[in-house]
Amino acid sequence: MEQLRIQIEQYEKEIENAIVSTKDELEAFRIKYLGTKGLVKSIMGEMKNVPADQKKMAGFMLNEFKISVENKFEELKSAVGEDSGEIIGTVDYSLPGDDLPLGTRHPISIVQNKIMSIFQTLGFAVAEGPEIEDDWHNFSALNLPENHPARDMQDTFYLNEDPAWLLRTHTSSVQIREMQKGKLPLRIICPGRVYRNETISARAHCFFNQVEGLYIAENVSFADLKQTLYFFVQEMFGQDVKVRFRPSYFPFTEPSAEMDISCLICGGSGCNVCKKTGWVEILGSGMVHPKVLENCGIDSNKYTGFAFGMGVERITMLKYDVKDLRLFSENDIRFLNQFKAAY
Ligand code: DAH
Secondary structure, eight states: OHHHHHHHHHHHHHHHTOOOOSHHHHHHHHHHHHSTTSHHHHHHGGGGGSOGGGHHHHHHHHHHHHHHHHHHHHHHHHHHOSSSOSOOSOOOTTSOOOOOOOOOOOHHHHHHHHHHHHHHHTTOEEOOOOSEEEHHHHTGGGTOOTTOGGGGGSOOOBOSSOTTEEEOSSTHHHHHHHHHTTOSSEEEEEEEEEEOOOOOOSSOOSEEEEEEEEEEETTOOHHHHHHHHHHHHHHHHOTTOOEEEEEEEETTEEEEEEEEEEOTTTTTSOOTTTTTSSEEEEEEEEEEOHHHHHHTTOOTTTOEEEEEEEEHHHHHHHHHTOOOGGGGGSOOHHHHGGGGGGO
16 A cells, blocks of 8 residues: 555656647647556556555545546646647746857849949949830930940840830949939949849859949049049959050940959969950940930030949959859759858
8 A cells, every 4th residue: 555655656757848839749648647557547546456445545535646646637638739730838938048059241232232242342332123115214215225236245034015215234224313313423233133034154144243433523534534543443352453445436435445354363374264365354444425414414614524434243253263153043052151251
């Protein structure tokens, strides 16, 4: 009898501490303690060994035990909940939470933000424009009238519904929108996505990002253009990078120049990235064509300006030695994770 009492006390402790979090665990509890071969039944079976004079006391004890097990079962049942099978009442809210893995900024965003902040230190403001553009803002106003051969330089996606509308092929269209507002002097950079009907490869994509720059005031000169872009390159790639300007052609600038930097991969000695020349092109630029100023209602006798445009993917590829443009739009976490420390 004494042994039975000790045993029951032990079981009571065990049951008191029992926790279940799912319906399956609840059922396991029921089978273990209240099932036909469960503990309560088997302890009841002990009654036959209890001496006759103690049976009454033992019966009382066992009954109490059975009731407490049944009560505990009801308590656990309501904690687990009827339908969900999920933990409802037995969560320990004091436990520390699981770490939420933080994402990383996309390399294009990192570089675009860096470009913007460099120009912002020079007093350039950020301006944005629409990705669906009309022919005038994307081409005509930029001195590319209809049938101008330079329109072929950029394969354009026109809208099926109305071919007067297109997906902008460059962010130069934002220049026009800002100049039209008529607030001078004007010093802006325009980041944004652009679209061209190109076959997708390691070096080309049908969409990519550009940052356009524009500075219009009285007496802006080509020297201002050179110094601004030189400052940009040094901030972006470091003090040791060399710069060179090559004469070029863009309908919206005159004179026009493309800017190269010394190859970051080989340091200028010649490699595959720079095609053995030691130089890589990073942007187009020039003095805003007087016709473009006039198209936007700006007096080209009073005002001059410079403009430039660069591809963000290209700068990113050079900065981080990325060899395939397609990586930027594939969302491969193994690629993106490498930029954790970059901002
Ligand atoms: N819009 C040109 C392009 O997409 C880039 C460019 C060149 C922009 C010269 C300019 C510029 O503002 O002056 O290829």
